[in-house]
Amino acid sequence: MSQEKEKEFDSVESILSKLPQKEFRQVWRILYGDGTFELELSEKCKKLAAKYKVQLISRTFTNLREEQLRSTRIVRIGLFQQKLPVPPTYSIRKVKVEMYTLATDAIKIAAKGGVNVFCLQQAWNMPYAFCPGEHMAWSDYAERAEDGPSTRILQALAEENKMVIISTILERDENLEDRIWNTAVVIDNHGNYLGKHRRNHIPKIDNPNEPTYFCEGNTDHPVFQTDYGRIGVSICYERHFPLNWLGYALNGAQIVFNPCATIGDQMETLWPIEARNAAIANGYYVCAINRVGTEIYEHEFETDEGVVLHKDSGSFFGSSYIAAPNGTRSPGLSRTKNGLLVCDIDLNMCRQIKDDRGYGAFERSVLYSDVIKEAANSHKSQIITKY
């Protein structure tokens, strides 16, 4: 229990900031990169964030250089991480109304802060409730991607605030056996439904038992052309797969959002690494969002064999952040509080970094194409042995 207590702190950054200033700068340069500075947001934005008790962190990423032939293409990104404000045992209608209110408030704050592209966490309109013992109840959260209630509400907000909005939900496809998918919807800044991506990778583990809810995606790696750049969405567990990140690079992505719901010490250690490495390896910005809080259920989570596990989801550790193609990253939001991260990025860095460093994820691709094609079917490993 004292171990649990010890985990109750706001963020790595809040601890590092206790170091003497010189040491803080030395550590920050290596761990976060010397490439961001404070971004001043309007008083109205800050007041609204304070009113709704939303932590507000804002930074500007500096680009490598000015270009002669292109002007800068600054895009202001907003990432929102949120706690379930009511117990997950409340009715679906009640929970959804609460989550719509939270999201609407966050979008209002973001609008006052001049955000162009806004992204919500994974399954933002529901508890992250994928426990097999209570399977049936939670499937009812699923909606149509194209014109379900969540998409329609966000379309109105997108048009009103001239904001691209990315919404990751549980999708029900009534035209294909009523199947459920974990799906990101992209709405453009005119309020149009632009399209969707269905998550490609689902963990085959007991808890959360996601495969009993939703299918492996069938949309490949779509990239959405918006007024604010080319956008891909890599959903949660997709972040563990370098080839999945590469898919968006091959389709020209400049910003890839990674809305998540993740818990546990081991995952918290991977959290600052994987999305950031994807930005470095693929020459695009990555925006990683994780929810906060602990969701406590009426019934215990159970395995298929009826073994009782626990009543709570574990603690989602927040820490949402943005990483640039040059490896610089923003500070993270809190590990425990609702928060909005607002960052200015320059899309031009995506091309500049490739020209500067000479590497994209696909350099010398012929080296790999045959072996990957072969390995997808059968493959003879190149192991050298004298024995």
Next chain:
Amino acid sequence: MSQEKEKEFDSVESILSKLPQKEFRQVWRILYGDGTFELELSEKCKKLAAKYKVQLISRTFTNLREEQLRSTRIVRIGLFQQKLPVPPTYSIRKVKVEMYTLATDAIKIAAKGGVNVFCLQQAWNMPYAFCPGEHMAWSDYAERAEDGPSTRILQALAEENKMVIISTILERDENLEDRIWNTAVVIDNHGNYLGKHRRNHIPKIDNPNEPTYFCEGNTDHPVFQTDYGRIGVSICYERHFPLNWLGYALNGAQIVFNPCATIGDQMETLWPIEARNAAIANGYYVCAINRVGTEIYEHEFETDEGVVLHKDSGSFFGSSYIAAPNGTRSPGLSRTKNGLLVCDIDLNMCRQIKDDRGYGAFERSVLYSDVIKEAANSHKSQIITKY
């Protein structure tokens, strides 16, 4: 200049250790992972390290669980990072003798510490001198991989100390147009030459101008079966390419060494990310080594157009470390001093982590195999637009 001064500190870890103990533990858990503890080495080993002024850091990585059907397979790894002990302007013979002495001393320390697999930094027997203005002089460092002087010296040491040794050198292939390659040689613990890997990726930049020295490798991604596990070597710049790391995974690697020579603030920010992410994504241990010190030349480095740049190599920032498949990493060696990192790892973790998390880099490979094959030739991007 005061900015330069500010960069003179030993390591991120030495600064973090100034935090109050509770905060230090909180930050360490997230940034390094709660999966290593102190490894006690023999007094003889510690005394020898002190005698040769070599920093000694040692850790044990804890595995996930005991297995019923396999006993643990503990391997003790040693990574050595070193400074050029004489000016790079000394004769090739003189520099080589100095570097052989340094390496021999380090192997003696490692042997006293019970090391099974020992790896030297990239181009360990020479200055990292790839400046176009002085091209001719440095090419003479190149040797035969199979039986050149460096390989022969290390074979004797490997046999004597029952140690696998990995040696990355400039290789001259007298049978193929006298071409030069950047090559890793693997010598087994019986002193046998096991084989070589030629670096696949070379940066196309001015300084260091590596492509004027050595060719892009033609050995794919060999993995060497030794008594201490299956070993791959990803040389320096290869670390930036997720597909290159994947190549070793597809050939069953359990430990991939990444001997480097790298400088600069931007690279120092990427250093803790890329090799560690490769360990996570591919389910193997990664051992990243970087040299230390600044190498100052007689003549200025020049571009091909004769523009004078500077006389020094920049400061190699050391910080060698090991990352486990579960994402835990060791502390790094010093940013400035010669050092030996000794770590115990359990090869069994490689399989355990795949069973636990359910992901390898190649999950749902059929999704990617066609697009990568196509993209190697010509490729139509999947961009969704309403415009």
